[in-house]
Amino acid sequence: MLRHALASMFEPSSLVIVADRPLPAAGSLSPALKAKTTVVACEAGAAPELPDRLEGLAPGERPDLALVCVSPAVLPETLRRLSPLAPRSVILLPHELPDPYPRGTLALCRAWAEENRCELLGPRSFGAQRPHAGLNLSQHPVLARAGRVALLAQSRSIMAAVMDWAEDVHIGFSTAVSLGDEAVVGLPKVLDYLASDPRTDSIVLYLEDVGPAREFMSTLRAAASVKPVIVLKAGRSDTDSGDAIFDAALRRAGAVRVRYFVQLFSAVKVLGYTRRPKGRRVALISNGSGPPQLAMDLIGPDAAVLRAELAPATQRALAAMLEPDAASANPVITFTPLTPERIRAILDAVLDDPGVDGVLVLLAPDALADMPAVARELAQIAPKAKKPVVTCFMGDAGMRPLRRMLDDAGTSAFRTPESAADAFGVLATHYYNQQLLLQTQPPEPATHVPDLTAAREVVARVRADCRRELTSSEIRTLLALFYVPLRDMPMDVAAAEPESRPMAIRVRRDPQFGPVIRFGAGGPDAVLSLADRGVDLPPLNGFLARQLIERSRLWRRVLAPRIGHMAAEALQQALVLVSELVSE
Structure with a gap:
């Protein structure tokens, strides 16, 4: 059976510990791993003297993992001396002495890992724990209890706080990982490993930066399709509706977002419960x-x-x-x-x-x-x-x-x-978001197929004229080519008539997640809907369009008791057609 690229890091069969202080790792190793563990102690500020032969390994055999904790001043020389051993993976733990050149260290680690074909976690990582295997590859003094929830964080301090809380309330983990500076091993790689880890039933993420959105979303969807994934993201977006768009992306990926640190504790506890x-x-x-x-x-x-x-x-x-x-x-x-x-x-x-x-x-x-x-x-x-x-x-x-x-x-x-x-x-939202994740696009009908060639010609003419906006006539042409229904309404519609309630379908392009569709109030009420949950990512099918409408504040508070079934179906179809237009 093929091993995952990170199996050598989280399931090592051999270990090298290089440190200028005692680490907790040596105290909890299994007998089998202890027999293949080499401990290299060095003086503070001095590069280690590495042996030619490692415990339990044949000459020239690569160790699975090297756990390194040395001062920043000797890290370059330590990595150079580690090269002949060619470990498959390395975890770089933070040192008490500050690094005067963190960007240089990051570049050094990235180049060294690429040259030596090595997976590297860090620098300045909390490390990792695998409690069921007795692996405390971190500086946290206590090995967590064994459990079925994986914890993945982009912050050492948040990781330490959650681990301390979990010990007090008897909560266990399958894996706990803090990524550090992500020189080589980043969020998508670890998330991909946890998705296939048989010891992990659910995953909790603490995020500060998602990185490239396409890679993040692809890995998140894959993980959330097989296990519950809970996300706590720090930092509110300064851009218009940035948080609502991130929420929409997580919904479509099948993951659940929590807003506050205290909610993360609730999520960790409830994910240990098997009932959904x-x-x-x-x-x-x-x-x-x-x-x-x-x-x-x-x-x-x-x-x-x-x-x-x-x-x-x-x-x-x-x-x-x-x-x-x-x-x-x-x-x-x-x-x-x-x-x-x-x-x-x-x-x-x-x-x-x-x-x-x-x-x-x-x-x-x-x-x-x-x-x-x-x-x-x-x-x-x-x-x-x-x-x-x-x-x-x-x-x-x-x-x-x-x-x-x-x-x-x-x-x-x-x-x-x-x-x-x-x-x-958390449990209810996971069930709801899983229904969104499972949706697929229906096959295109034989009739009403959009005229993509003509639509692209319209856009090409606008670009050739160096314009950023379409004229009213061009907009109508584009909508007609995708069969989006249009009907001119007189301006003096009576206020009591259902048609008099302004509604709007808005489309914008988010720099991270691409096209975004919003359904909400139009006219003077539009300013009230900026933080609305009526936001989604195209493409949409009928079910997704219906859920988008029902999530909107306008539907819940105004339209639901006033609009009949036929009107709701027409609105749903309009959203599907607009989503096809922006997707193309």
């Missing part, structure tokens, strides 16, 4: 009125999660088992002290409702209830439930051990209602 929802509708169960009200602030038409409408039969079943003043609609609220039997009965009734895609169980401390027994019951129910059950145990002193019990049982337990709702939103 088949929609956005969530039911809430609580032992008080306060927790669900806090969660409801993150639930609604403009959010990733919708409040489920419980069926009448479900409400009757709940009313029969709850006390008279309990709430049996969504949220389901009981004020009687919970017991394991009651929480199971309530959950069974709600999970059986076909209008529910998942459940949030939001519990506050209750001195009259046996909360540890309730938590143990949830730890039995949630991992086996047919729909996701996300729990929140509010508080710390008495509730933290209960959250840890649920975490260790393989289900997600959160500290606040907001973080629990946000975690379910």
Whole structure:
């Protein structure tokens, strides 16, 4: 079986450690790898003396990995002396002494790696960890717990913070990698490796710069098509709608974006849960009125999660088992002290409702209830439930051990209602974006095939005239060649008529992601739609066009109750035709 290009880095069978200080790597190696590990210690500020023969390897045999941590002053000489050993991969860890010429070091590493046919991670990388294999190829003193989530970051400090948090809450990783300066091994290469890694079920990315958009999107789509990918990108775009365009690109790639660092923690926790929802509708169960009200602030038409409408039969079943003043609609609220039997009965009734895609169980401390027994019951129910059950145990002193019990049982337990709702939103958004990722373009019909030759002639004439804008006549010609429907409307249409509501399909070219289509308000209301989610990347098919319309604020707040089926179909078809035009 062929090995991935980065297998020598993340699955090494032999190792050379070159450092001027003790590194954590030597303390956690497996016996098999330890037998093929050569440790070369050197004085600070002095180039290492490398042996002619390496432990466990035949003469001339290439080691898989070299782990290097030396001062910037001796790094060039260290790499020169490392060349005869010809390692397949190198990880350059940061040194306590600052590098006076970081750009020169970057160029040196890139040239050396190319000359020696070597994959190089760094310089100034956090390194990597593979907990299941006992590999701590970093300067982090503690090897993370083994898990099924991979963490990939473009920041050493963010990586260190997440690793420290994960240790406290018993969260494990399959792989943890910080890229450093990306001299050779960059984001797309590592993402490609993780997509095929059998130890990784889901991937979390922290990004600061996506680099070349085409390579990034291609690798991201490939990874997201087989595993959930969550993205936290730092830095808001200064350009018009830059964030909305990046969101649209991630949606089409099937990945999920989170906005804040605290949401990254929720995503890491919930991705360890094997259940995935088949929609956005969530039911809430609580032992008080306060927790669900806090969660409801993150639930609604403009959010990733919708409040489920419980069926009448479900409400009757709940009313029969709850006390008279309990709430049996969504949220389901009981004020009687919970017991394991009651929480199971309530959950069974709600999970059986076909209008529910998942459940949030939001519990506050209750001195009259046996909360540890309730938590143990949830730890039995949630991992086996047919729909996701996300729990929140509010508080710390008495509730933290209960959250840890649920975490260790393989289900997600959160500290606040907001973080629990946000975690379910990650799962729901992943399901939605996967539907977009799976869309393909239909074959072109025999009729109504666009006249591409004539359209390109129109554009060529405009360019020949050194013009950047088309005349009204040229625009109409182009639209007609792609069969985009046009109808002139009188200016004095009555305000009460549906046609009087201005709508707009706008097209622009983003410098990173290319053509972008936006659907939203026209006329004076257009300025209000700049941050709207009604944005997508062409080409579109009917399903994608429909989703674009329904995501827009104009549709949700104005058009949905006013436009009939035929008008919506016509609008959808117009978007598809415009997308064909801009794609060509």
